[in-house]
Structures are given as C-alpha cells and as structure tokens.
Amino acid sequence: MDTQPSLLAAIREAVRGPGWAPGRRPAGGRMPPLDGATGWLNSPPLTTEGLRGRVVAVDFWTYTCINWLRTVPYVRAWADAYRDAGLVVVGVHTPEFPFEHDVDNVRRAIEDRRITYPVALDADYGVWTAFTNMYWPALYVVDADGRIRYTHFGEGAYEESEQVIRQLLAEAGAGDGLPPPVTVDADGIEAAADWAALGSAETYLGAERTENLASPERATTGSPRRYTAPARLAPGSWALAGEWTVQPDAVRLDGPGGGIAYRFTARDLHLVMTPPSSGTPVRFGVRLDGAPPGADSGDDVDDDGAGTVREPRLYHLVRQNGPVAERTFEITFLDPGVQAYAVTFG
Incomplete structure (x- = not known):
C-alpha cells in the first residue's frame, strides 16, 4: 500500500515469501479493539466490548488471495451453522493490492463469495x-x-478449528443446542488445492518482488x-511478450497483442488482473502448450481459451482435469491496458 510501503513489504515477505510456514502459534491475551476499522459491511460497527459474551471467530483476508478463497467455504459454513448457538464471525478485509482498497470491489467480492x-x-x-x-x-x-483461545494461519486444520469453536460454544452454555459438524463440498475456485501435484510457487509480476523473469x-x-x-x-520461469510497463507491484500492457507465458506444474493456474482505469473490458486468449485448453480450462475461460477482464480480481484460467503435468501457459491480450499482479497455483 502506498500509505505503508515498509509494512507492506514486510507483510509480503512474511506471508508468501519463500519462508512462509502457515500454522498455529500459541494463543493468549485479550481480543484487541476493532476501532481501527475504516468501515463495515453487512453490519453496523462492532466493538470488542459489545461482542463480550459471544464466541467470536476473526478471519483476516484479502479478496484476491487464493489461500483465503480456499478457506472461505468453511468460514461461511461455520457462520451459518453456529450463528444461533452464539458464534459471531467477523471478517477483516486488509487489502494487499491498491485496488483492494476500493469498497465497491470488496462489496462485489462479498457478494461473489456469498458472505453474510x-x-x-x-x-x-x-x-x-x-x-x-x-x-x-x-x-x-x-x-x-x-480471550483468544486459538489461532491458525493459512489453509487447513478445518476440523480442529471447528472443534475449538464447538468447545467454546459449549463452555458459553450452548450445550446440547449445537448442530452437527458442518459438511463442506467446495468447488470451482474455492476447491482445495491438489497439494500432491503442486510444484509451482506463487509469483509476483511487479518489480518489487518478481523473480525468474526469462525475457532476454x-x-x-x-x-x-x-x-x-x-x-x-x-x-518456474515466466516471460513477457509485447510492449509492457513494469511497475513496482504489477505489469501493464501498453499495446494490443502482448502476452505472458509461464512454465508451471499444478492443477490450477490463476492470475490477478485489473482492467484499465477507464473500466474498458480487455479480451484475452489462453493456450496450454500452444493449443486451446479445452477440458483443462478454468472458470474464467471457455474451452477455446477466450475470456475477458471486466473487474479487478483473481481469474481462474487453468484446471487440469487429467493427471497433472508440467505445461506452458500463455495468455495473449487483444486489448491494451490490462494490469497483471500475481500468478498463483492450486
């Protein structure tokens, strides 16, 4: 973020750098105040004092983060299942990229993810x-x-997290009123990664953190x-083709016909992209090993590989339906102005 560049650099390094090791850390201490929030959606402002007497699950997220997108089906299910038993889920949207500061973009993401x-x-x-x-x-x-009784960072530990919620609700008096544990069947972009086949790491495209750029x-x-x-x-390497401006946190296409290529191993490939500031849609085509993706197309492309960037978000471009193999991904933009921020995998 422009307002806190040193903090953002530290966050990026800690969150998704080579040494990122999600998991738990010892819980403890009191729930901090929420008065640092700059606004609220789906609710009037909440306070830590006003939540006393309720079990609270605080979920930090940013809407283009694939790691969060794969956890939201569980958080959503817990919020629905345990609301009447006394659970309050509070999402905290802390933006990573500049466009994630835009309230309308966050509101659209909340609608897309069916967050209530x-x-x-x-x-x-x-x-x-x-x-x-x-x-x-x-x-x-x-x-x-x-009191903060449990923490978990990253994906996974869903059964453990839910058991903690159930335990704390029972301590608070819910007793026999608890529903059975939730059943989650996530699909699309929310589906769990194919961890056994995942051989590629998230790559930022802007100058601040990019690596493995193979353009000569x-x-x-x-x-x-x-x-x-x-x-x-x-x-694990990638390349630009065409006329681009490399920015600190993204790459911007300055003329039609430019593209990005990446050699990857993963079931899924996603790309965080925004249209031009004018909002003009940007058409694109995707190829895998030089051919249309067909049955290996993601949610945001058709079998011929055609898609359009209409709003700032993460786009799901590839899902290999057969055995996962090393592939060459290429995306070519028919229109200028698109900005690309990061490639992620699943």
Whole structure:
C-alpha cells in the first residue's frame, strides 16, 4: 500500500515469501479493539466490548488471495451453522493490492463469495496491527470472556478449528443446542488445492518482488518497453511478450497483442488482473502448450481459451482435469491496458 510501503513489504515477505510456514502459534491475551476499522459491511460497527459474551471467530483476508478463497467455504459454513448457538464471525478485509482498497470491489467480492457475516474494512491496517497479525488468511477464535483461545494461519486444520469453536460454544452454555459438524463440498475456485501435484510457487509480476523473469530484455521499471518470450521456458520461469510497463507491484500492457507465458506444474493456474482505469473490458486468449485448453480450462475461460477482464480480481484460467503435468501457459491480450499482479497455483 502506498500509505505503508515498509509494512507492506514486510507483510509480503512474511506471508508468501519463500519462508512462509502457515500454522498455529500459541494463543493468549485479550481480543484487541476493532476501532481501527475504516468501515463495515453487512453490519453496523462492532466493538470488542459489545461482542463480550459471544464466541467470536476473526478471519483476516484479502479478496484476491487464493489461500483465503480456499478457506472461505468453511468460514461461511461455520457462520451459518453456529450463528444461533452464539458464534459471531467477523471478517477483516486488509487489502494487499491498491485496488483492494476500493469498497465497491470488496462489496462485489462479498457478494461473489456469498458472505453474510460482518466484515470490517481495514484499509489502514489498524485491526491487523492491533492483532499483530502477519498472515492472509488468519483465524483467531475468542471465547465468551474475550480471550483468544486459538489461532491458525493459512489453509487447513478445518476440523480442529471447528472443534475449538464447538468447545467454546459449549463452555458459553450452548450445550446440547449445537448442530452437527458442518459438511463442506467446495468447488470451482474455492476447491482445495491438489497439494500432491503442486510444484509451482506463487509469483509476483511487479518489480518489487518478481523473480525468474526469462525475457532476454532487462526489465525497466516505470517506462514502456518491448519484451520477447524465449522459445522455451525453464520450469518456474515466466516471460513477457509485447510492449509492457513494469511497475513496482504489477505489469501493464501498453499495446494490443502482448502476452505472458509461464512454465508451471499444478492443477490450477490463476492470475490477478485489473482492467484499465477507464473500466474498458480487455479480451484475452489462453493456450496450454500452444493449443486451446479445452477440458483443462478454468472458470474464467471457455474451452477455446477466450475470456475477458471486466473487474479487478483473481481469474481462474487453468484446471487440469487429467493427471497433472508440467505445461506452458500463455495468455495473449487483444486489448491494451490490462494490469497483471500475481500468478498463483492450486
């Protein structure tokens, strides 16, 4: 974020850098205040004091994070199943990319993900800082006395997290009124990653954190330059083709016909993209090993590989339906102005 560049750099390094190891850390302490929120959606402003007597699950997220997108079916299910038993789920949307500060974008994401529980907008990282949080996603479960009894960072541990929620609700007096544990059948972009076949790591495309750029031209930050893609890419490397401006946190296409190529191993490939500031849609085509993806197309492309960038979000471009193999992904944009931020896998 422009307002807190040093904090953002530290967060990015901690959250999704090479040393990121999601999991639990010792719980303890009181639930911090929520008054750092810059706004609220789905609810009037909530306070820590006003939540006393309820079990609270605080879920930190940012809407383009694939790790969070794969956890939201569980958080959503817990909110629905245990609301009447005394659970309050509070989502805290702390943005990573500049466009995630836009309230309308967050509101659209909430609708897309069918989120009905309260969401605190944390544009200034006030709630994040109060919790000394460093991860997307991060779950903090607070008992009815306001004590943090459980934390989990990253994906997974869903049964364990739900058991803690049930235990704390029972302690708060829910007793025999608890429903059975939830059953979650996630699909589409929310489906769990194929961890056994996942061989590629998330890659940022902007100059601040990019690596493995294989275009022979030296990247020039802040000014347009024509790039070319090599005939072959090494595993985990990527390339630009066409006229692009490399920015600190993204790459922007300055003319039609440019593209991005990536050599990857994963079931799913996603790309965080935004249309031009004018909002003009950007058409694109996807190829896998030089051919249309067909049955291996993601949710945001058809079998011929055609799609359109209409709003700022994460786009699901590839889902290999057969055995996962190393593939070359190429996306070519028919229109200029698109900005691409990060490639993620699943």
